[in-house]
Amino acid sequence: MLQLQEDAHAWEAKGHEAAFExxxxxxxxxxxSLKAQRIREKAEARSARSRSLHHRAYTMLHEDQAARKELMVEKARQLELEAAALRDRARGVESDAERLLTAARSRLAESARWLANARGSLREAEATKALL
Incomplete structure (x- = not known):
């Protein structure tokens, strides 16, 4: 009977540990997920800045500042590339978050099974105790 109670407590401990995990x-x-959101916002800000620089560069088209215009266009392209890289990074972080959520759900299900086993062992121990 003591063994059954110990088993029940062990299952219960495992269940609580899995729930904590x-x-x-x-x-x-x-x-x-929050990190991905911040990265996405950063990417959107860079993308908006890129569009702004593109617009300013094209308005300078008819001016004598061709070299400056080219630099601005190149900077806008660079910012757009950075924004794309940040979007990709955000997707990767979101994927990690989804993977962790799936693992958490799995652990919760495992925890529920362990707690059910613990309850069953406790009931069995109590039944054995009642018979004695």
Whole structure:
């Protein structure tokens, strides 16, 4: 009977540990999601700045500042490339966040199974105790 109670407590401990791990994974996923959002916002800001620079460069087209215009166009292209890289990075971070959420859900399901096993072992121990 003591063995059954020990088993039940072990299952319960494993269940709580898995639930704790799942919550940690959910927190990490939320942090990664926020990070992806910040990266996406940064990419959009760079993209907007790129469009602004493009617009300014083309308005200078008829002026005698061709060299400056070319530099601005090149800078706008560079900013657009950086924005694209940041968008890709945000997608990668989002993918990591989704993976962590999936792992957290799996851990929660595992935790539920362990807690159910613990409850069953406790019931069995109590039934055995009642028989004695």
């Amino acid at each position: 799942a919550r940690k994974l959910e927190a990490q996923a939320a942090e990664l």
